[in-house]
Amino acid sequence: MAVYIYSITGKQHPLHVDDLHGVGEPPAALRTVTAGPLSAVVSDAPEDLRPKRRDIIAHQEVQQRLMADGTVLPMRFGLLATDDEDVRLALEQNAEDYTDKLRVLEGCVEYHLKASQDEDALLRQILLESDVARELNESIRAGTAAPEAPVRLGELVAQEVQARQEALAAGVVEALRPFARQLESSQPTGSDFLSTSFLVNGEQEERFLTAELSVAHQLGDDFTFRLNGPLPPYSFV
Structure with a gap:
């Protein structure tokens, strides 16, 4: 099943999203994928993903919660990966770029x-x-x-x-x-x-x-x- 990507953070981020739900109907459970100094907040992606109001709100609520506790790289609505391993590989290959962007966005x-x-x-x-x-x-x-x-x-x-x-x-x-x-x-x-x-x-x-x-x-x-x-x-x- 495809993976929906919400945000990228530093692995030190507390990631308080246990009481949130992701996109889809029923709403998907959130999880994290970690590689080196970075983590990504993801969920299973619905097969018929569309920019529906409930899904846009769910996406935004994840961003707002993460921002309340630290710096994030918020992904645009609808970003998908093949699976968790693809996400992990992207974090590894782009670690320097993502880390630099997190540094620029810190506190902003x-x-x-x-x-x-x-x-x-x-x-x-x-x-x-x-x-x-x-x-x-x-x-x-x-x-x-x-x-x-x-x-x-x-x-x-x-x-x-x-x-x-x-x-x-x-x-x-x-x-x-x-x-x-x-x-x-x-x-x-x-x-x-x-x-x-x-x-x-x-x-x-x-x-x-x-x-x-x-x-x-x-x-x-x-x-x-x-x-x-x-x-x-x-x-x-």
């Missing part, structure tokens, strides 16, 4: 920040601050613009939006960077201009949260900040 959690700006407010700002955009918009509204004016305005606004959002994202990241050990940015989606994960040491956590609130307050009501965390540091494994 992940916070993921997404941010967006009200689109109408952004457009008003562009029309207020860009003479060219404002003049084009006024001539279009008055019916005196050239036929190509709407296309020119659309292109200009798109360029302004991109430039302003890139500058905003860089500014937010730079304000929070001093309080994070590492960061990982991903491509924002929808109306977001920022999607970044921060690896934050416990000693800096309060400062990081205070700085995030301060930046959101400074930018004002036209901006929406969505901070998710503390999370297992998936983005930094």
